[in-house]
Amino acid sequence: MANDLLSGQTPSDYDASSIQVLEDMEHVRLRPGMYIGGKDDRALHHMVAEIVDNSMDEAVAGHATWIEVELHENGHVTVRDNGRGIPTDPHPSDPTKSTLEIIFCTLNAGGKFSGENYETSGGLNGVGSSVVNALSDHVRVEVARNKELVAMEFSRGIPQTKLETVGAAPNRRGTAVTFHPDPEIFGSLKLKPARLFAMARSKAYLFSGVEIRWKTAIADGDTPMEAKFHFPGGLSDYLKERLDGATVYSDVPFAGTVDFRDKYNEAGKVEWAVNWTPSRDGFTLSYCNTVPTPEGGTHEQGFWTAILKGIRDYGDRVSNKKAKLINRDDLTTGGCALVSIFVRDPQYVGQTKDRLSNESAAKMVEGAVRDHFDNWLASDTKSAGAILDFLVLRAEERLRRKQEKETSRKTATQKLRLPGKLTDCSNKNREGTELFIVEGDSAGGSAKMARNRNTQALLPLKGKILNVMGAASNKLGTNAEISDLTQALGVQLGAKFNVDDLRYDKVIIMTDADVDGAHIAALLMTFFFSQMRPMIDAGHLYLACPPLFRVTQGAKRVYCLDEAEKNEVLARGLGGSGKMDVSRFKGLGEMDHKDLKETTMDPASRKLIRVSIDEDEPGETGDLVERLMGKKPEMRFQYIQENARFVEELDV
Numbered sequence: 001m002a003n004d005l006l007s008g009q010t011p012s013d014y015d016a017s018s019i020q021v022l023e024d025m026e027h028v029r030l031r032p033g034m035y036i037g038g039k040d041d042r043a044l045h046h047m048v049a050e051i052v053d054n055s056m057d058e059a060v061a062g063h064a065t066w067i068e069v070e071l072h073e074n075g076h077v078t079v080r081d082n083g084r085g086i087p088t089d090p091h092p093s094d095p096t097k098s099t100l101e102i103i104f105c106t107l108n109a110g111g112k113f114s115g116e117n118y119e120t121s122g123g124l125n126g127v128g129s130s131v132v133n134a135l136s137d138h139v140r141v142e143v144a145r146n147k148e149l150v151a152m153e154f155s156r157g158i159p160q161t162k163l164e165t166v167g168a169a170p171n172r173r174g175t176a177v178t179f180h181p182d183p184e185i186f187g188s189l190k191l192k193p194a195r196l197f198a199m200a201r202s203k204a205y206l207f208s209g210v211e212i213r214w215k216t217a218i219a220d221g222d223t224p225m226e227a228k229f230h231f232p233g234g235l236s237d238y239l240k241e242r243l244d245g246a247t248v249y250s251d252v253p254f255a256g257t258v259d260f261r262d263k264y265n266e267a268g269k270v271e272w273a274v275n276w277t278p279s280r281d282g283f284t285l286s287y288c289n290t291v292p293t294p295e296g297g298t299h300e301q302g303f304w305t306a307i308l309k310g311i312r313d314y315g316d317r318v319s320n321k322k323a324k325l326i327n328r329d330d331l332t333t334g335g336c337a338l339v340s341i342f343v344r345d346p347q348y349v350g351q352t353k354d355r356l357s358n359e360s361a362a363k364m365v366e367g368a369v370r371d372h373f374d375n376w377l378a379s380d381t382k383s384a385g386a387i388l389d390f391l392v393l394r395a396e397e398r399l400r401r402k403q404e405k406e407t408s409r410k411t412a413t414q415k416l417r418l419p420g421k422l423t424d425c426s427n428k429n430r431e432g433t434e435l436f437i438v439e440g441d442s443a444g445g446s447a448k449m450a451r452n453r454n455t456q457a458l459l460p461l462k463g464k465i466l467n468v469m470g471a472a473s474n475k476l477g478t479n480a481e482i483s484d485l486t487q488a489l490g491v492q493l494g495a496k497f498n499v500d501d502l503r504y505d506k507v508i509i510m511t512d513a514d515v516d517g518a519h520i521a522a523l524l525m526t527f528f529f530s531q532m533r534p535m536i537d538a539g540h541l542y543l544a545c546p547p548l549f550r551v552t553q554g555a556k557r558v559y560c561l562d563e564a565e566k567n568e569v570l571a572r573g574l575g576g577s578g579k580m581d582v583s584r585f586k587g588l589g590e591m592d593h594k595d596l597k598e599t600t601m602d603p604a605s606r607k608l609i610r611v612s613i614d615e616d617e618p619g620e621t622g623d624l625v626e627r628l629m630g631k632k633p634e635m636r637f638q639y640i641q642e643n644a645r646f647v648e649e650l651d652v
Ligand SMILES: Nc1ncnc2c1ncn2[C@@H]1O[C@H](COP(=O)(O)OP(=O)(O)OP(=O)(O)O)[C@@H](O)[C@H]1O
Pocket: 050, 054, 055, 058, 081, 083, 084, 085, 086, 087, 103, 109, 110, 111, 112, 117, 122, 123, 124, 125, 126, 127, 128, 129, 130, 175
């Protein structure tokens, strides 16, 4: 393998540094996830972003004024800039090699460590170029520098040519990197014009000092074949474009830029734009040194803290007492923000630069934005008033919803004094709570001991009472057992059912693993289907999967969900000594609470089935439900098995 990769090199090249190169390149190819976050579509496009980021760094440092991104017919992509050109002189660490070769063939070779060549850069680790090189089956780098045009080619991280002079470049400088992502890594995935176009354009918004030129030879019907971007309006323009057509509370977004040098005597700056809209969900897009930080981080945090403090203070000043109620969620649910920071020494959580972690960024951004926000609110009182009113409304709505949920929960609990008695959980929020509908009282006993009292509630129902669930819906409301169930759930039946009222996150039917149990589960599912359909659609209804068998051998024991699993275990053995013993659970009540917890109730070890409805045959459902209401239990159950799609979900 090594010889193969080294072909084209003379034996004298095969020295320690070559081995280093092989190790680096092989490691990248072995573990692309560590360097570009995977081998998927996102990772593929990230390859182009790495090369564009290098040109952006050159532009932000003031050395390049344009960047060109070109997608070729054959799937290769070229990124060109008119920057200083990647250095080509011999590298001090290994004078037999050019700096360009070192940059493309070794990890952690970069000019951005010291802050001498670039003040604030997207590049950081000196891995970008070499990773793209390692994961491409063809790379050609051209550099115009010192009036000369030189070129070098690589494949899968290994040089294929020497650094060659290919012409004169009397009036040019800059770098052009052409590469083709390796199908051995990315399979049949292809670079998509639309994605590259969007990336190229967002870069132009993020740095108004650069012109981005776009070209594609591959058409996708929507993406322009050629375009030029230059946005002197920066983020403010970008936000307007993103919010195109939406109602906004301020005609002009609150936007600005602060140079950290002026304020903190430090390199870097922050730019932002924010507006609020009632007509769509809010978003926060953040960037560090023009590299997107999809998971946010300290810069986003500092930004929203400034806005929150600012709006509350403003409320105070205009004597709006309710401004105090506003919290960050109220701000961000309708708030649309772009935050772009440039710092000298960006730190990230994880390898892919998804979340910024510089502590100082939070403080610097907060301070910078805060001053401007106060001024802006004071100077544009019309917008300020509209935004404040909107945010107060959101806060009130949030509090009212919370209170309603609490009171409806209380009343439901208070009314339950009937045979099917609810054992509620202590957690009063819906999130993360579960109601187990259990069959009969015997199961209720061990389930009570097996449950997590914080999050798991129990409602025992008696089998015979369940038969009324097949009754006409006008009779349902008057049945005590049914009203127990609906009150426990906090909901009303039929057209009055509102899924938001539901008091539990998961409603879990837990019946014996036998024919009767299946029948009861079927009846319950039918009932929920006809009376509380949105609950199923929203994914709240589940079936517990109690085991049917327990196999023991000496001190070892294993639970089996069904016949097949049991046979498998018997064939395989438990690895213990002595005879294997099989017991079949006749009902949940037979299991002690430890077994029940472990196999069926504990989220850490149980298995659950989520119930959902397959709508492949629209129009037939009504008829089938009627058939279901018929006499034969076997037939009802079959319907459920055939028409309810069971989505297995192992929640860990
Ligand atoms: N288009 C370019 N123009 C000028 N110099 C470049 C260009 N592309 C790369 N370089 C030089 O090559 C070095 C290595 O680039 P590389 O992308 O490997 O690492 P980096 O940008 O320093 O850090 P990161 O791994 O975070 O991208 C850069 O630091 C820079 O000095």
